[in-house]
Amino acid sequence: MTTPDKALTITVEARNSISSFCFEECHAYCCRKGYLPLNGKELKAVTKGNLPESKEQVKKIGEDQYSLYMGQSDKPCPSLSEWKCSIYKDNNRPKVCAEYPIFLDPKKKEVKLSPRCLAVREGKFYGCVGI
Ligand code: SF4
Numbered sequence: 001m002t003t004p005d006k007a008l009t010i011t012v013e014a015r016n017s018i019s020s021f022c023f024e025e026c027h028a029y030c031c032r033k034g035y036l037p038l039n040g041k042e043l044k045a046v047t048k049g050n051l052p053e054s055k056e057q058v059k060k061i062g063e064d065q066y067s068l069y070m071g072q073s074d075k076p077c078p079s080l081s082e083w084k085c086s087i088y089k090d091n092n093r094p095k096v097c098a099e100y101p102i103f104l105d106p107k108k109k110e111v112k113l114s115p116r117c118l119a120v121r122e123g124k125f126y127g128c129v130g131i
């Protein structure tokens with residue numbers, strides 16, 4: 001049986017196994033398209049304190065919960081730099097970014113993969129060529 005620690009280790013390894021693919025082939029699609037859910041501290045870290053002028057780009061969706069829209073090609077995540085995350089080591093990097101595209105819920109003993117992720121769609125984990 002897989003223990004929670006082992007499951008976490010496998011998940012982290014799987015995420016790490018696609019890092020070259022993310023940078024070299026996918027060009028950080030998930031940082032350029034879609035909606036990023038974040039709390040206030042994460043929003044401040046991602047925008048480096050410079051909130052976008054457009055209210056369409058940042059919406060408050062709940063108590064200390066925001067949504068950052070990254071749907072326009074000229075407005076990807078403000079922390080994206082040369083296809084890499086410039087706040088990778090920041091403690092307030094959004095939790096969802098750290099987990100994407102594999103979400104592990106040890107309590108429910110559940111693993112979910114994002115169907116939007118190119119590596120998931122093309123089976124690129126651990127350097128697989130895909131089918
Ligand atoms: S969409 Fe998937 S493959 Fe592309 S950068 Fe994001 S995690 Fe990597």
Ligand code: SF4
Nearest residue numbers: 031077079080085097
């Ligand atoms: S914070 Fe970093 S990982 Fe998250 S969307 Fe922005 S550039 Fe991508």
